[in-house]
Amino acid sequence: MEAIEADELGRLFDTHAPxxxxxxxxxxxxAEDLVQEAFIKLASQRSRPLDVVSWLHCVVRNxxxxxxxxxxxxxxxxxxxxxxxxxxxxxxxRLDGSLMVESLKQLDLETHEIIVARIxxxxxxxxxxxxxxxxxxxxxxxxxxxxxxxxxMTKEREMKNGGI
Amino acid sequence: MVVFEFDDTLAEMEKKLRRYSPAVPNLxxxxxxxxxxxxxxxxxxxxxxxxxxxxxLAVSTLTLTYSLICSEQIQFKLKEELAKVRSxxxxxxxxxxxxxxxxxxxxxxxxxxxxxxxxxxLDPMMTDSPHSGASPAVSTPEPxxxxxxxxxxxxx
Numbered sequence: 001m002e003a004i005e006a007d008e009l010g011r012l013f014d015t016h017a018p019x020x021x022x023x024x025x026x027x028x029x030x031a032e033d034l035v036q037e038a039f040i041k042l043a044s045q046r047s048r049p050l051d052v053v054s055w056l057h058c059v060v061r062n063x064x065x066x067x068x069x070x071x072x073x074x075x076x077x078x079x080x081x082x083x084x085x086x087x088x089x090x091x092x093x094r095l096d097g098s099l100m101v102e103s104l105k106q107l108d109l110e111t112h113e114i115i116v117a118r119i120x121x122x123x124x125x126x127x128x129x130x131x132x133x134x135x136x137x138x139x140x141x142x143x144x145x146x147x148x149x150x151x152x153m154t155k156e157r158e159m160k161n162g163g164i
Numbered sequence: 165m166v167v168f169e170f171d172d173t174l175a176e177m178e179k180k181l182r183r184y185s186p187a188v189p190n191l192x193x194x195x196x197x198x199x200x201x202x203x204x205x206x207x208x209x210x211x212x213x214x215x216x217x218x219x220x221l222a223v224s225t226l227t228l229t230y231s232l233i234c235s236e237q238i239q240f241k242l243k244e245e246l247a248k249v250r251s252x253x254x255x256x257x258x259x260x261x262x263x264x265x266x267x268x269x270x271x272x273x274x275x276x277x278x279x280x281x282x283x284x285x286l287d288p289m290m291t292d293s294p295h296s297g298a299s300p301a302v303s304t305p306e307p308x309x310x311x312x313x314x315x316x317x318x319x320x
Contacts, residue, residue, distance in 0.1 A: 006197060013193055018186035032190040036199070043200030044207055089187040100184055119181050144174060151177045 004048050013039055016053060019120035020060050022087060026105075026112050027064035034063045054127045057117060061131065103153040111146040114139055 004012075017035050024031040038059040042052070049055035087104065088097045104112055110132060117123045117131065129139045269276040 006201065009200060010193060010197060013191075013196055017191050018188040021188045021191065022186035032188065035191065036196055039196050040199050040203055044203050086187050088184040090184045097184060097187075100181070115181070116186075119178065120186055147174050147177045147181075150181070151173065 002048065003046055004042060004052075006043075009039065009043050012042075012052060012056075016056060016121065019116065019122070020056060022120055023057060023113060023116045024060045024064040025087060026109050027061075028067045030067065031060075031064065034060055034067065037063065051127065053121065054123060054131060057121060057123065057127075057131050061113070099154055099157055100150070102157070103150040106153055107146050107149060110134075111142045111149075114143050115146045115150075118143055 017039065020035045020038065021031045024034050028034055038056050041059060042049070042056065086097065087101045090097055104115070107115070113132065114128055117128050118125070123131070125136055125139050125143070128134075128143075129136045132139065134142075269279075
């Protein structure tokens with residue numbers, strides 16, 4: 001199988017890079033750099049991976065996990081995450097992005113990754129199960145519970161904001 | 165393939181989440197393409213260097229092997245020649261030991277000087293003198309001595 005051409009690399013980058021950054025944000029303070037490196041690694045592959053999107057998620061996840069092992073980087077991340085970066089954007093004025101980001105941040109790490117990989121990464125439950133080294137049923141259950149939790153949190157916050 | 169079904173509220177939540185998109189202010193497509201192009205170029209260069217190095221290594225190995233074979237052959241031939249020469253010399257030596265050869269004398273050797281000075285007569289060991297027959301000292305028999313006549317001539 002041939003290597004990936006520049007045009008296709010650009011197209012893949014436009015389509016998947018934002019979701020990959022969101023996927024790695026909880027583990028790494030340098031999610032953008034990790035995603036760039038993952039794409040460069042993809043470009044340097046002699047043959048194209050069988051499932052490019054899963055491969056990219058896997059590379060980004062491994063790199064983020066390696067980076068998170070360093071205590072120094074963890075400290076940096078804590079300082080940076082305190083800045084409250086904007087993780088999500090929307091064109092719909094009726095939606096509150098910060099509310100959704102706060103809900104996502106409240107989820108446990110694996111559930112966050114499952115939801116991001118499924119909704120914005122476009123991966124199937126089978127691909128996510130393989131990526132996270134979990135059973136299919138566990139992945140589905142976590143996804144469902146995560147959505148429930150987000151829904152509950154957003155409802156609580158909406159009620160709170162409405163009450164004020 | 166396993167199909168999972170959600171209740172309506174979860175499906176609605178999923179739909180709501182999909183209306184958001186991840187925000188990535190620090191991602192640069194141009195940087196990615198530049199970096200990947202640079203890496204591809206360096207990779208091509210590395211591959212070429214690797215191919216050239218391998219070719220040189222293969223040629224060197226072949227040359228060395230050929231040289232080794234040639235030197236082995238030369239050594240074998242030399243050993244054969246040496247053995248032949250040695251066997252010839254041994255044969256000549258054996259012949260020379262069995263058949264006495266009239267060797268030419270050195271001009272300063274003892275025998276040559278003796279011959280030159282004709283001093284064979286002085287050396288009682290030299291029996292093979294060419295002049296031994298003519299030498300009076302050697303060939304002349306001692307005169308017979310009469311003991312009685314000698315006694316009479318003696319005066320005490």
